Amino acid sequence: MRVDLAAFYRLVAHHGMTDLVLGHLSARVPGTADQFLLNPYPRLFEQITASTLVKVDAGGDILLDVGFNYDIPAYTIHGAVYGARPDAGSAAHTHTAAGMAYSALPGAVLPVSPQGTRFHDALATHSFEGIFDNPEERARLTSDMGQIDAALLENHGYLVCAPTVPECWSILYDLEQATLVHLATLSTGAEITPRSNVAADKVRLEAEGTAFIAERWASQRRLLDRIDPSYRS
Numbered sequence: 401m402r403v404d405l406a407a408f409y410r411l412v413a414h415h416g417m418t419d420l421v422l423g424h425l426s427a428r429v430p431g432t433a434d435q436f437l438l439n440p441y442p443r444l445f446e447q448i449t450a451s452t453l454v455k456v457d458a459g460g461d462i463l464l465d466v467g468f469n470y471d472i473p474a475y476t477i478h479g480a481v482y483g484a485r486p487d488a489g490s491a492a493h494t495h496t497a498a499g500m501a502y503s504a505l506p507g508a509v510l511p512v513s514p515q516g517t518r519f520h521d522a523l524a525t526h527s528f529e530g531i532f533d534n535p536e537e538r539a540r541l542t543s544d545m546g547q548i549d550a551a552l553l554e555n556h557g558y559l560v561c562a563p564t565v566p567e568c569w570s571i572l573y574d575l576e577q578a579t580l581v582h583l584a585t586l587s588t589g590a591e592i593t594p595r596s597n598v599a600a601d602k603v604r605l606e607a608e609g610t611a612f613i614a615e616r617w618a619s620q621r622r623l624l625d626r627i628d629p630s631y632r633s
Contacts, residue, residue: 401427402450404565405437405490406631410624411569412494413445417576419495420444423557424474427490427565428482434458436482438475440468449633458483473532480538481561484545488561490568495557498579503554510592512585515578523575524551526559550575566617 405427412418412425421442429435437453439445455464460475474493481491502509511520526544529537532553541559545551550560550571558575562568585592624631 401430401565402437402453403632405453406448406450407621407624408490408492408565408569409439409445409448410628410631411620412492412572414623414627415573415576417494417496417572418445419557422471423494424471424478425490425492425568426474426478426482428488429455433486434482435463436478438470438478440466441471441474443468449631451633476535476538477532477541477559480541481545481559483538484542485547485561487563489563490565491559491561492568492572493553493557493559494572494576496576496579498576498583499552499558500555501583502579503552503556505586509578510582510585512592513578513581515574516581519550519575519578522548522550524548526551526553528553528555532556566613569620570613570616 405425408425408427412423417423421444423445424439426436426438429437435455435457437455439448440452440454443452452466452468454462454466454468454470456462456470456475458479460479462469477493478491481488508521509516509519509523511517524545526541529540532541541551541553545559549562550558553559558572560568560571560575562571
């Protein structure tokens with residue numbers, strides 16, 4: 401789990417979805433209900449390794465001292481997800497320019513790409529309340545998110561969750577691509593031709609397929625192993 405999560409951090413950095421040391425990805429510790437791994441703050445995502453991830457519990461206590469602390473908003477957001485979603489094994493929150501720009505625009509994600517088709521009617525929203533360090537906001541966030549695996553935190557970024565790290569990465573990557581295509585399409589000023597609902601259902605099934613996600617994750621791990629395998633240490 402640590403190696404997978406460290407790989408997740410490196411991939412977010414490689415694909416340009418970081419905001420310096422802000423944002424955070426997590427994974428529930430296998431076999432536990434209230435323990436999860438977080439990034440060591442304030443290390444860059446491209447520096448994170450399996451052994452430097454911080455393990456915390458539901459009370460915010462560090463369970464294994466690896467020489468680093470964690471970001472309070474990270475604990476607040478991810479603790480909310482794991483407390484409300486027993487099906488979630490991994491969660492990710494990013495601040496990208498595309499995500500924040502999209503949050504200022506009306507309407508759903510345009511279904512003009514495979515990724516956009518997937519999230520056109522499958523994206524929750526949560527209003528901006530400032531820095532996410534208020535425990536009382538947890539209930540409002542999880543209520544807004546419900547059982548949807550991807551949410552737009554308005555003027556803030558994205559929050560996604562999934563049963564596994566590879567699935568979480570796949571959702572986050574597709575959501576970012578959907579947003580980029582959405583913004584590029586609007587920038588043309590041309591008339592928009594959406595896809596049909598039948599296509600949307602088919603795309604969603606394909607994107608969530610176990611074999612597809614496994615192959616996709618394996619390809620990204622090979623990429624990291626070629627660039628810099630130190631994430632495994």
